[in-house]
Amino acid sequence: MAWIVIIASVISVWILSLFKLLLFSRFSFSKHFNHNCRALQxxxxxxxxAHPDDESMFFTPAINFLTSRGHNVQILCLSVGDADGKGHIRKxxxxxxxxxxKVPMQQVKIVNHPDLQDxxxxxxxxxxxxxxxxxxxxxxCINMVITFDNYGVSGHCNHRDVHYGVCKVLYDTLQRDIEVWELVSNNILRKYSGPVDIWLSMLWPILHSNETMQCFVNEHPRRSYLAMAQHSSQWVWFRKLFVTLSSYTYVNTLRKIK
Structure with a gap:
């Protein structure tokens, strides 16, 4: 009986969080998220x-927030994702x-280098x-870079290498006039908590008032499904389940790399 109550409670919170996100995110979360006015410039x-589909699986909350507010978003994908011989399709x-x-095709660059294979x-x-x-x-003329952290959400070595490549730009080439933000990798419970993670993420801007943390709630979660569905070669049942359950569909927490 206790397990039934627990499961019912979890489902209720999940549905309530999704309902709140779909109907009230623009208004209810605005005072909690993106309180740093510089992020609105x-x-x-x-x-x-690293791969085609990373943008849809992990970064849609940030992309949706930035594009909806007039930021000029460029996407650099450092491989064509040819591990299964489908690179030309995935591109x-x-x-x-x-x-x-809502990112124009001319603002997307895909690298196909022999030393950068998926x-x-x-x-x-x-x-x-x-x-x-x-x-x-x-x-x-980029002045803000967003990428993976040193775990890369899933621990994929290509994700992690992209992080270190960005850090090398920041540290070794004196690109100190740009801001670099990394997507925080959640533990497994938060990673698969879906929209429930929004409540936990709300605390980050409050607890980190030194402008080192930034959260983006996904104001258009349906767009995440639509975008990921375009990756038809990858749109298998477990990725459909991932997009539904993943907290990265609903909120991105970014940490500034100094």
Missing amino acids: KRNVLLVI QELFQACVAL GFGKVWNHSLLANIIEEEITIH
Whole structure:
């Protein structure tokens, strides 16, 4: 009987959180999220990812927030995701997904370098990554970069290498006039808590008033499903389940890299 009560309570909280997000996010969360006024200034933002579909699986709350407020969002994908020999398909899927996320195709760059191939155990050279990322920063006058943290949400080695490549740009090439933010990797309970994680994420801006943490609630969660569905080669049952249950569909917590 106790287990039934617990399960019913969890389901109720999940549904309530989703209902609140869908109907009231723009108003109810505005005082808790993005309290740093600098984040509301128009900026040239570069999102650096490892594979096609990373943007839809992990970063849609940040993308939706930034594009809806007029920020110029550029996306740099550092591989075509050719681990299964579908790189040419996944490349087109990424362009389609970005259109769904209101990021124009001309603002998306996909790198297909022989030394940057998708796959576990594929080590990416951090200096090579830094050179590619720095070039994009220069071309597009970027003043804010968003990427993975050193765990990379799932622990994927390519995600982690992208993080270190961005850090190398920040530390070694004297790109100190840009802000770099990393997506915080949640523990497994928070990772699969869906919209419930919004309540926990609300605490971060309050507890970190030194402007080192920033949270983005997804004001258009349906867009996450639409974007991920464009990756038809990857849109299998367990990824559908992931997008439904993942907290990254509903909220992104970013930490500033100093």
